[in-house]
Amino acid sequence: MIRKLISITLLLLTIIPCLRAQRKEISQARSYIKSGKDLDKAEKLLRGVMEKDSASREDPRVHVYLLQSIEKQYAEGNEKLYLKQKYDTTALFALTKKMFDVAETLDSIDALPDAKGRVRTKYRTKNAEMLNKCRPNLFFGGMFHIRKGNDENAFSMFDTYINCASHPMFESYNYLTTDKKLAEAAYWATFAASRLDSAALVLRHAEMAEADTSKLRFLLMYEAMAYNKTGEMEKYEATLRRGFDIFPLFSFYFPHLIDLYNANGELEKAQELCDTALAITPENILFLYAKSNLLLSLGKNDDCIEVTRRIIELNDSIAEPYYNVGMAYLNKIVSLDKMGKRQDKAKIKTLYKEAMPYLEKYRELAPDEKKKWAPALYRVYLNLNMGKQFDDIDKILGNEKP
Numbered sequence: 001m002i003r004k005l006i007s008i009t010l011l012l013l014t015i016i017p018c019l020r021a022q023r024k025e026i027s028q029a030r031s032y033i034k035s036g037k038d039l040d041k042a043e044k045l046l047r048g049v050m051e052k053d054s055a056s057r058e059d060p061r062v063h064v065y066l067l068q069s070i071e072k073q074y075a076e077g078n079e080k081l082y083l084k085q086k087y088d089t090t091a092l093f094a095l096t097k098k099m100f101d102v103a104e105t106l107d108s109i110d111a112l113p114d115a116k117g118r119v120r121t122k123y124r125t126k127n128a129e130m131l132n133k134c135r136p137n138l139f140f141g142g143m144f145h146i147r148k149g150n151d152e153n154a155f156s157m158f159d160t161y162i163n164c165a166s167h168p169m170f171e172s173y174n175y176l177t178t179d180k181k182l183a184e185a186a187y188w189a190t191f192a193a194s195r196l197d198s199a200a201l202v203l204r205h206a207e208m209a210e211a212d213t214s215k216l217r218f219l220l221m222y223e224a225m226a227y228n229k230t231g232e233m234e235k236y237e238a239t240l241r242r243g244f245d246i247f248p249l250f251s252f253y254f255p256h257l258i259d260l261y262n263a264n265g266e267l268e269k270a271q272e273l274c275d276t277a278l279a280i281t282p283e284n285i286l287f288l289y290a291k292s293n294l295l296l297s298l299g300k301n302d303d304c305i306e307v308t309r310r311i312i313e314l315n316d317s318i319a320e321p322y323y324n325v326g327m328a329y330l331n332k333i334v335s336l337d338k339m340g341k342r343q344d345k346a347k348i349k350t351l352y353k354e355a356m357p358y359l360e361k362y363r364e365l366a367p368d369e370k371k372k373w374a375p376a377l378y379r380v381y382l383n384l385n386m387g388k389q390f391d392d393i394d395k396i397l398g399n400e401k402p
Contacts, residue, residue: 022049022056026065033068039076042069063106064123070098071130093141093157096134100160103127107169128169135164139185142192151192155201158189162205183211190222199226217247224256236260244273248280258290262297270294285311285318292324301328301335319365322358326376329355349384356380370396 025045032042046066050057074095080087110121138161145154162185165175175182186209193201206223210216220243227236237260244253254277261270271294277287288311295304305328311321329351336344336351359380363373374396381390 022053025049026056026062029065029069033065033072036072036076039069039073043073058109060106060109060123063102063109067099067102067106067127070095070102074099074134089144093137093144093153096137096141097157097160099134100131100138100164103131104167104169107167111168124169128172131164132170132173135161138164139181142185142188146188146192151195155189155192155196158185158192159204161185162189162208183209187212187215187219190219194222194225197229199229202226217243217250220246221250221252224252233260244277248277249284254286254290262294267294267298283310283314285314288314289318289321292321296324296328296331299331299335301332304328317365319362319369322362322365323369323372323376326355326359326362329358330376330379352380352383356384 026049029042029045029049032038032045043066046062046069050062050066056062074092077087077092077095081089081092107121107124107127110123111119113119138157142154142157142161145151145157162182164170165179165182186205189205190202190209193204202222203226206219206226209219212219220239224236224239224243227233227239237257240253240257240260243250244257247253254273258270258273261267261273270290274287274291274294277284278291281287288307292304292308292311295301295307305325308321308324308328311318312325333348333351336348355376359373359376362369363377366373374393378390378393378397380386381393
């Protein structure tokens with residue numbers, strides 16, 4: 001019993017000085033706030049008290065003092081900017097964010113039920129009124145950080161701006177129906193999140209951002225990339241398809257969708273996509289080249305040659321179409337072999353001759369792609385008995401060997 005009393009006494013001797021010190025720090029902070037000077041010191045003192053003492057973290061009065069210290073710093077900064085005095089704009093936006101964070105924490109404490117289960121908020125109305133006036137600076141701060149490339153800060157500002165719309169403190173302002181900038185804020189939050197490479201943050205406000213149709217072509221791209229990163233492939237495909245259906249000429253959707261279909265072996269879907277795209281713009285080289293690749297992989301060599309020659313007619317400086325035509329001719333020779341028509345030497349020789357200029361042009365336009373054109377030209381020169389050219393390719397292939 002005596003030992004227990006001694007322990008309690010020692011504990012009290014430890015706690016009481018701490019409580020006195022904390023009360024002193026709070027009192028000093030209040031003095032700073034009242035004088036309007038050293039407001040940053042007041043903020044630091046109050047944050048220190050709450051960090052050390054859990055009871056202070058749950059005391060609404062301490063949060064009120066903290067909010068007052070930040071609010072007065074904000075008012076000072078805002079006045080300096082209004083008077084065109086030297087002041088750090090970044091600091092003003094940071095103070096805006098702090099006010100909302102502290103006020104929302106205070107509101108969560110203020111909204112706790114009393115002993116009888118009643119909720120009687122004491123600070124909500126006043127704080128909401130004050131913050132509503134400052135809220136536009138969350139949006140402006142977000143845009144400021146977007147321009148500066150500070151994507152983490154930008155997302156944080158827009159995230160807070162958007163979350164106000166569903167926070168109980170701002171219920172009377174009905175932001176979801178009255179705030180015309182919500183969708184734009186959601187878009188820029190999604191944009192910042194995409195640059196942060198965070199799929200979770202990209203998807204947080206994407207649905208709201210879709211109301212801003214002026215940026216939908218980019219928004220769906222960010223959504224698709226996020227779904228791909230999270231491995232939600234059905235949503236990835238659906239978002240790509242939606243993007244293509246609305247914006248068929250936008251450079252992102254078609255290539256990624258065709259790559260997805262090819263990777264999954266969904267060649268019928270790939271063919272339908274190519275046909276749909278070409279029905280919109282028949283002379284689009286990207287769409288024609290995708291169709292060329294698809295026909296080549298399906299063994300539809302004559303169709304491949306026809307489509308690919310069209311690409312060359314439209315632009316004769318692109319390398320890959322020449323390779324496709326050359327390989328389509330070589331594939332036709334393989335088909336003759338499989339049908340047991342190897343004896344049709346004249347036809348085979350003609351096919352090699354038809355393949356040769358395309359493969360040589362491919363070599364000229366893509367000299368670094370030796371692994372593609374060298375084996376193909378090796379076959380051509382060997383079967384056409386072109387000794388000098390064959391020796392040249394043979395040396396190249398020999399040099400490529402380990």
